[in-house]
Each structure stands twice: as C-alpha cells, then as structure tokens.
Amino acid sequence: MISIEELNPIFRQVFDDNSIDITRTSTADDIDDWDSLTHMNLVMAVEQAFKIRFALGELQKLKNVGDMLDMINTKIRT
Amino acid sequence: MSQIIITDSQFNIGWLCTGRQCTAGLGEKLAMRWVSPRFERQDFSFADLDRLSNRFANVLASLGVGKGEVIFTFLPKAPEQFTAFLGGLKAECIVGTLFSNFGDDALVDRLADSRARLVVTRKNLYRKIERVRDQLPALKVVILTDADEDISSNVLSWNHLMSAVSDGYVVPVTTPDTPSVLHYTSGSTGKPKGVLHRHRSVLQQSRTTREVLGLKADDLFWCTADQGWVTGTSYGIIGPWSLGISQMHFGGGYSAQHWFELLQNEGVTAWYTAPTALRMLMREDCDLFRKIDLTRLRSIFSVGEPLNPEVIVWGRDTLGKDIYDTWFQTETGAIMIANRPGIPIRPGSMGKPVKEIEPGILADDGPPLPDSEHGNLCVRSGWDSMFSTYLNNDTAYSSKFRDGWYHTGDMAWRDADGYYWFLGRSDDVINTSGHLVSPFEVESALLELPEVAESGVIGAPDELLFEKVVAFVSFHPGFEFTPELELKIRLHIANRLSSIAIPQQVFPVDTVPKNKSGKIMRRVLKARYLGQDAGDISTLEESL
Numbered sequence: 001m002i003s004i005e006e007l008n009p010i011f012r013q014v015f016d017d018n019s020i021d022i023t024r025t026s027t028a029d030d031i032d033d034w035d036s037l038t039h040m041n042l043v044m045a046v047e048q049a050f051k052i053r054f055a056l057g058e059l060q061k062l063k064n065v066g067d068m069l070d071m072i073n074t075k076i077r078t
Numbered sequence: 079m080s081q082i083i084i085t086d087s088q089f090n091i092g093w094l095c096t097g098r099q100c101t102a103g104l105g106e107k108l109a110m111r112w113v114s115p116r117f118e119r120q121d122f123s124f125a126d127l128d129r130l131s132n133r134f135a136n137v138l139a140s141l142g143v144g145k146g147e148v149i150f151t152f153l154p155k156a157p158e159q160f161t162a163f164l165g166g167l168k169a170e171c172i173v174g175t176l177f178s179n180f181g182d183d184a185l186v187d188r189l190a191d192s193r194a195r196l197v198v199t200r201k202n203l204y205r206k207i208e209r210v211r212d213q214l215p216a217l218k219v220v221i222l223t224d225a226d227e228d229i230s231s232n233v234l235s236w237n238h239l240m241s242a243v244s245d246g247y248v249v250p251v252t253t254p255d256t257p258s259v260l261h262y263t264s265g266s267t268g269k270p271k272g273v274l275h276r277h278r279s280v281l282q283q284s285r286t287t288r289e290v291l292g293l294k295a296d297d298l299f300w301c302t303a304d305q306g307w308v309t310g311t312s313y314g315i316i317g318p319w320s321l322g323i324s325q326m327h328f329g330g331g332y333s334a335q336h337w338f339e340l341l342q343n344e345g346v347t348a349w350y351t352a353p354t355a356l357r358m359l360m361r362e363d364c365d366l367f368r369k370i371d372l373t374r375l376r377s378i379f380s381v382g383e384p385l386n387p388e389v390i391v392w393g394r395d396t397l398g399k400d401i402y403d404t405w406f407q408t409e410t411g412a413i414m415i416a417n418r419p420g421i422p423i424r425p426g427s428m429g430k431p432v433k434e435i436e437p438g439i440l441a442d443d444g445p446p447l448p449d450s451e452h453g454n455l456c457v458r459s460g461w462d463s464m465f466s467t468y469l470n471n472d473t474a475y476s477s478k479f480r481d482g483w484y485h486t487g488d489m490a491w492r493d494a495d496g497y498y499w500f501l502g503r504s505d506d507v508i509n510t511s512g513h514l515v516s517p518f519e520v521e522s523a524l525l526e527l528p529e530v531a532e533s534g535v536i537g538a539p540d541e542l543l544f545e546k547v548v549a550f551v552s553f554h555p556g557f558e559f560t561p562e563l564e565l566k567i568r569l570h571i572a573n574r575l576s577s578i579a580i581p582q583q584v585f586p587v588d589t590v591p592k593n594k595s596g597k598i599m600r601r602v603l604k605a606r607y608l609g610q611d612a613g614d615i616s617t618l619e620e621s622l
Contacts, residue, residue, distance in 0.1 A: 014569060030115075033178070038179070041565065044561070044564075044565045045569075
C-alpha cells in the first residue's frame with residue numbers, strides 16, 4: 001500500500017521543488033509547473049518507481065492526487 | 079464602434095489601457111473578470127486597474143527603477159501579472175514576461191541578456207531565480223506577490239510595497255518610439271533573442287482587435303494565451319483594454335469541462351485560443367459540448383500553428399461555430415494575416431492580409447514570386463507593431479530585413495484569390511503547440527548530462543502538438559539507454575529549459591550525423607525519422 005508520503009518525493013523530483021507537500025486533494029492547479037507535458041514526466045516517474053503501467057484512458061479520469069494514489073494501489077494489488 | 083484615440087501625443091500603453099478609459103467615462107466598466115483556479119471570481123473595473131497599476135509605477139519609482147530599465151514578470155496567470163505589466167509601462171520601463179514553466183537556463187538567458195533590474199514572481203518560482211542569481215549581477219530587486227513580509231533587503235513583499243505608495247501617478251507623455259514590451263524568441267542557432275517593441279504597437283494591436291477579432295464595446299473577450307507569450311500581451315492585455323473592452327482571465331489550466339462552463343456561464347462573446355487546445359477538445363466526448371449553451375459566443379479565433387481543416391469542420395459540426403485562424407509572430411507584434419468574419423474561410427489557409435499590411439512571397443535571391451509559387455513569407459517593413467530591434471543584437475535584427483522586406487522565416491504561397499498558405503519553417507526552429515523551440519538550446523542542455531556524448535534535435539510532425547521535439551542521443555561508453563535515463567533526460571530538459579522543450583521521443587544512436595565542419599545535419603536526422611531520402615549527403619562526415 002503506497003502512502004502519500006511515498007508519492008511526495010516523486011513530485012518533488014519531477015517538479016524540481018523541495019517545498020512541494022501534496023495532499024489527496026492536490027491538483028495540477030496547485031503546482032505551477034504541472035502542465036500536460038510535465039504530466040507525462042510524472043506518469044513515467046510513477047510507473048518506474050512502483051513498476052506499474054498506466055493506460056492512456058486511465059490518466060484522463062484522474063481528478064487529483066488522491067485518485068492517482070488509489071489507482072497506483074489498485075495496480076499494485078493486481 | 080470602439081477605436082483607440084490618441085490625445086496630446088500620449089502613446090503610453092499602460093495609460094491607454096487604464097487612465098484613458100477612465101477619462102472616456104469607462105472607469106466603472108468591467109475591465110477584467112478574474113476567475114481563479116478554484117473558480118473564485120474577482121472583478122476589476124478600469125478604475126481599479128488604473129489605481130493598481132499607478133501603485134506599481136510608484137513602487138518602481140520608490141525602488142529607483144525607471145525609464146528604459148528592464149523589468150520582468152515571472153508568474154503563472156494571476157491578477158498581479160496585469161498590474162505589474164501596465165504599471166511598468168506607465169513608468170516607461172521595458173516590460174518582459176516570462177513563461178512560468180521556464181527552467182534555470184531559460185531564465186539566465188533572458189534575465190542576463192536583458193540586464194533585468196527587477197522581477198515580480200511568487201515564492202515557489204523564486205527558488206529558480208535564487209539558484210542562478212549569482213549570474214544576474216544587474217538584478218536589483220525581486221518582488222514576491224505571495225510574501226506577507228519582506229524576505230530580505232532585496233527580496234520584497236508585493237503587498238507591503240503596494241500598500242506603502244499612492245494610487246495616483248502622473249504618466250509621462252510617452253513618444254510612440256519609446257521601448258515598451260520585451261519577449262524572447264528562439265532561433266535555430268544561438269541563444270534566444272529579445273524582441274523589443276515600442277509603445278506605437280498599440281495602434282496595430284487595437285486596429286486588429288477591432289477589425290480582425292471584431293470586438294465591440296459590449297463584448298466579453300477571453301484570450302487563453304499565457305502572458306509569457308506575445309499573444310498573451312498583445313491580445314490578452316493591450317488590444318482589448320486599449321479599446322475599453324472587458325476581458326475574462328482564468329487562472330486554471332486546460333479542462334474541456336471547465337473551459338466550456340466558463341464560456342457559457344460568463345457569457346464570453348469572442349474567444350481566442352490555440353490549435354493544440356482545439357485539437358485536445360476534438361478528442362473529448364461530444365456530449366460535453368451538447369450540454370453547453372454557446373448562444374452568446376459569436377466568434378472563435380486561433381493562433382500559434384496552422385489550424386488543420388478538420389478542426390474547422392469540427393467547430394462547425396460540434397459547436398455550430400466557425401473558427402478563424404490568424405497568423406503573426408513575436409516580431410510582428412500583432413496579427414498580419416487572418417481568416418476573419420466577413421471573408422469566406424478557406425480551411426487550412428492563413429487567410430488574407432489585414433489592412434495596411436503588405437505581405438509578399440519572395441524567392442531566396444530576393445524578387446517577389448507570382449501566385450502559387452512557394453517561397454519566403456515576407457512583410458513590407460514599417461507597420462506600427464514592427465519590432466524595433468533584437469536587444470543587444472542589431473546584427474541579427476538587420477539580417478531579418480532586405481530591400482524593405484522583413485523575412486519571417488516561414489515558407490508559404492499565395493493563391494489567386496489572395497489567401498496565404500503556410501508551408502513550414504525555412505530554418506530548423508521547432509513550432510510545438512504554438513511555441514518556438516530552438517533545437518540548439520535542447521542539444522546544448524542535453525550535453526550537460528554526464529551520460530550524453532552527442533545530441534541532435536529535430537521537430538517532427540505531431541497530430542496534437544503540430545510538431546514535437548525529437549532527440550537523437552549518443553552516449554559515452556559505459557552508459558546504456560534505459561527508461562530511467564530517458565526520464566532523467568526529460569526531467570533535465572523540463573527543469574533547465576521548459577516543459578515545452580521536453581523531447582517527446584528520444585532515440586539512442588551510435589553517432590549524430592555532422593558535416594565536415596562539425597555542424598549537426600538535422601535535415602539528415604529528420605529525413606531518416608520520416609523515412610525519406612536525405613538528399614545530398616556529400617558533406618556528411620559520419621553516419622547514424
């Protein structure tokens with residue numbers, strides 16, 4: 001079970017900002033550098049860190065960090 | 079019909095967009111409806127903008143920053159962006175805007191070259207400036223819009239500064255040739271160049287706002303462009319406000335649902351956006367659009383890259399609206415060629431020249447070419463929003479003009495009815511999502527990685543982005559291309575340059591093709607990527 005604390009360092013690495021503290025309700029609007037292009041970096045980093053793969057359609061459903069965390073944990077369990 | 083009125087030889091853009099509107103009786107009219115990423119609404123009248131920008135002009139004076147000195151904003155979309163921009167122009171500073179996703183190298187290139195004296199930014203973006211500040215000896219002050227208190231003697235609080243000064247300011251009578259706005263643009267070689275404009279640009283920006291975008295006094299206009307780019311300042315600030323027209327600005331990012339709810343609920347009447355955004359909307363479920371009432375929306379315009387005919391068909395079928403493609407560059411400052419209401423749209427074309435603009439298709443050796451022949455798209459020099467120079471690089475500026483023609487770097491042709499058709503760039507510059515990316519800058523940043531031995535970067539066709547950045551990389555002995563290294567490359571480019579420069583594909587190669595003088599042969603890379611004949615490779619020193 002991945003926790004938000006385990007996900008946070010990935011966000012800090014991808015967005016090059018050690019002040020980032022994500023919560024389940026965080027969205028792209030809360031992190032200045034999070035756009036559609038850096039989002040792909042985030043996806044790749046998460047996939048590599050947790051050895052999972054996202055399908056394109058799955059990513060479009062994610063509304064916030066909480067959704068992403070839930071999806072990561074679902075994939076890890078399966 | 080609204081039109082700009084110049085009185086007493088006052089060309090100051092900051093004043094024309096605020097104080098002039100107040101003296102014309104529009105002080106209490108809505109200038110900007112600001113919608114935050116959390117959908118909180120805040121309305122600013124022209125009198126509000128006038129007072130706030132006056133305050134910022136006074137802040138600049140209190141800090142000893144004045145006429146001819148360069149200041150920058152480095153902000154995401156935020157109300158302070160507009161206040162600082164207009165206040166800086168009132169003080170006759172040269173005002174630049176930086177895209178908030180710029181990385182360290184991109185910041186140094188721009189802030190050092192311009193010898194910027196002051197930057198307005200936010201705490202979490204300041205960390206990027208802090209890392210490179212020792213390379214910016216001219217930088218005197220940083221102002222943080224979200225700091226309650228001053229951080230140090232030269233990192234100051236916006237609120238603190240703004241509350242300590244008067245909201246009255248006498249704007250100096252500003253000549254039309256006084257320098258005004260600075261945007262950096264990428265070329266195929268060398269560092270980005272600072273495109274400098276003059277206050278007289280407002281004439282062309284207001285003219286095209288009226289005659290191309292067709293804006294009227296009771297409109298609500300939404301330009302989605304970030305203020306870090308020329309569209310965001312020419313049409314997200316100057317054009318509409320110089321005519322006393324209300325604008326909406328949204329602080330959030332792309333979301334089809336949110337965007338269309340805003341169009342409907344705020345009653346936007348004219349919308350200016352980008353082809354990439356429109357192509358993203360085309361991928362959405364049509365049901366989303368059927369639930370939205372776009373009765374008030376009269377016109378949709380697009381700028382940045384060529385608009386493919388499929389988007390125009392989609393606009394008619396799905397939205398019941400025409401989408402008008404427009405063309406201009408950072409250097410032209412305002413729309414030069416456009417499809418627009420009143421002229422039949424030729425899907426896929428750039429449209430026709432706007433009034434008082436004379437484009438031409440010229441051969442490589444100079445003479446104008448007849449209709450249907452492919453050549454260099456040029457514009458007869460002397461239009462009101464023509465850039466005045468590349469900052470600190472008059473040689474590059476001069477090289478753009480020959481025999482009274484400005485050479486745009488775009489290739490095009492003109493049909494028998496006077497419509498222009500874009501063909502591509504005459505150089506290696508990559509147009510991705512409407513933003514120009516220098517392959518040289520990406521190649522240079524890639525070489526900063528210890529694993530990378532050589533790099534060659536090209537633009538390749540992309541259905542969504544128009545062109546995508548593609549990198550060919552050879553590695554030093556002992557390094558293999560792995561998914562982890564690909565991610566490292568992507569993060570490095572995002573953090574050194576910008577998210578727009580991230581290579582969408584990275585190909586490992588043994589060597590990068592170069593000619594005998596060591597120049598990277600990008601056309602060879604591009605031909606091989608596209609599976610085409612590379613043409614003459616007699617000067618090729620090494621092969622892939």
